[in-house]
Amino acid sequence: MMNKQKGKLLVVSGPSGCGKGTVLKKVLKENSNIYYSVSATTRAPRYGEENGIHYYFITKEEFEKKISEGGMLEYAEYVGNYYGTPKDIVLAKLEKGYDVILEIEVKGAMQIRKAVPEAILVFIAPPSMEELEKRLIGRGTEKLDVIKSRLKKAEKEMQYQNEYDYLVINDEISIAAEEIAAILKSEKLKINKN
Ligand code: ADP
Ligand code: 5GP
Numbered sequence: 001m002m003n004k005q006k007g008k009l010l011v012v013s014g015p016s017g018c019g020k021g022t023v024l025k026k027v028l029k030e031n032s033n034i035y036y037s038v039s040a041t042t043r044a045p046r047y048g049e050e051n052g053i054h055y056y057f058i059t060k061e062e063f064e065k066k067i068s069e070g071g072m073l074e075y076a077e078y079v080g081n082y083y084g085t086p087k088d089i090v091l092a093k094l095e096k097g098y099d100v101i102l103e104i105e106v107k108g109a110m111q112i113r114k115a116v117p118e119a120i121l122v123f124i125a126p127p128s129m130e131e132l133e134k135r136l137i138g139r140g141t142e143k144l145d146v147i148k149s150r151l152k153k154a155e156k157e158m159q160y161q162n163e164y165d166y167l168v169i170n171d172e173i174s175i176a177a178e179e180i181a182a183i184l185k186s187e188k189l190k191i192n193k194n
């Protein structure tokens with residue numbers, strides 16, 4: 001008996017500034033069956049960021065209320081702010097057959113590993129730490145002290161690579177995007193043994 005396959009849950013992590021947003025934007029442009037999960041956060045919007053598109057920008061109180069109601073699939077604190085994945089919409093999209101991408105940091109990814117064992121975990125790394133620093137400075141969206149704390153955090157995050165299923169190095173944007181699409185494609189071709 002053939003069951004209608006539900007969508008795949010793809011978790012993507014990597015240090016801030018390695019290019020996750022840039023690469024995933026390309027993946028989404030080229031693959032229409034993917035839903036990119038919009039997270040909630042307590043951090044302030046960056047220039048050009050819109051509520052409901054890049055994040056749901058909410059207060060600490062609203063965030064904590066959502067946690068207590070069990071409304072977050074996972075959440076974590078990152079450099080002084082909360083970030084979390086709203087549960088209902090992700091589960092609804094998977095049920096409808098969409099593949100869902102969560103772009104989240106490592107602690108959240110480990111929570112997903114436990115809560116959704118069939119999730120696919122992809123780590124995106126920069127070609128080098130020097131290049132990461134260049135990209136963070138080049139993006140120009142954070143002050144130097146925030147860049148410094150994100151770089152410090154990056155060293156720790158890189159140690160989590162081995163907990164992931166796949167490693168993609170973002171040297172060339174288009175190659176990294178192709179690799180992520182290829183991972184998703186082969187996971188969809190896998191024979192379900194259960
Ligand atoms: P993240 O989402 O991981 O924080 P971004 O997507 O915002 O990172 O990328 C950080 C900066 O690096 C941006 O200015 C982006 O244009 C640049 N960037 C992303 N990927 C590459 C790449 N492969 N080569 C050079 N610059 C890149
Ligand atoms: P930024 O402030 O640069 O947008 O994001 C900071 C970090 O938080 C990034 O590593 C990003 O992947 C992560 N992040 C974004 N949304 C979520 C989320 O919903 N949950 C968790 N755990 N991390 C998130």
